[in-house]
Amino acid sequence: MLTVVKLGMNIKDGTERIDQILERPIFGSDFEEVSSVEEFQEKFPGVGSDQLRRVLFVVCLPPSGVCLECQALIAYLVENRDSMKNTVGGVIIDGKGELFTRSLARQLVFAANFAGCTFPGRSLVEGTGSLYNFNTLSKVTGVKNLEAYKDSVKKLIEKVRNFAMPDSEKPKVLVIHASSRATSNTLLLWEKVKNKIEGKTEITEISLRNGSVVDCRGCSYETCLHYGEKDDCVYGGVMVQKVYPAIIKCDVLVMICPNYNDAVSANITAFINRLTAVFRTNDFSKKRVFALVVSGYSGGDIVSEQIIGAMNFNKNFILPGHFAIVETANDPGSIEDCEGIEEEAEELAKNIIA
8 A cells, every 4th residue: 555645735836747747547546645744644653664665755845945734744753753663655756946945855754764665766856846866867767857757747646656675694894984093083983883793794994084085076977877887987097906896896985075165075975976886787676775864063964955955865775774873072072971772873784784
């Protein structure tokens, strides 16, 4: 059974386009519609479920970028951490303007994942007001933008319906960081998780701190594809020598992401951008991504949403339920003082091994 959660359908500018996209035959016969947050709460109470559920969130977004129903849903999800346990989800955002579709999607996926929802790779389909964001896909497929939008929605529905978490008896875990072990609370947190998975996984750690990680310069598609077919990049370096072979081999990616000015660090940003070459020629859809996010003051949600956008929406990594530990710790070693930190590390370790 697919549960289709429709929010923002009462906007004054009308819902003709999303209604056309979501014609009933696209869902098949085995689905149900939820059209209010109150109805969602009844279907997904805070205790969660032992039975696998599949959900498609559909939000019609006005030009202002504010959907009060969606914000109410996000509030419920954040306040009920297990409400979406054992659930697979996807998101469609249909916008009336050119802004806010992706930022809302990141907020919604972060909140649903916080409540336990798993998202397959590329779990978002968004339509901006002009559908300009479908220009490239339209050229590649030879269909008009609206048809490309429809096809993307259909594929997302099929993905959510058919998704199954890949099974790995002893997962290969790749850990990427660019932090100093002497001062990093985020690396100290990773050691807590690592201690709980050693012997049950194969762990490879790569530090980007001491190597020169040149950011992507935006080569042409043809140039990037040419190098990607050889698991190479025009810039070479540690990314080609160490990271590319490890990312292709791994089952699980763990990103160590302290909050630098409400963003991941420069080296981690370069790592994400430089993945494009191997992403073009390798299937990441069976790989899971986890993150450890520690802020000195606040903003861990912003960094987590960056990772969701980059690794799940773009690079096709699976986002398992409760994919991130998000904490605040400033002074070196103060992560030890965070309430429940050992339990959080234990939970993440279990998710990695699963």
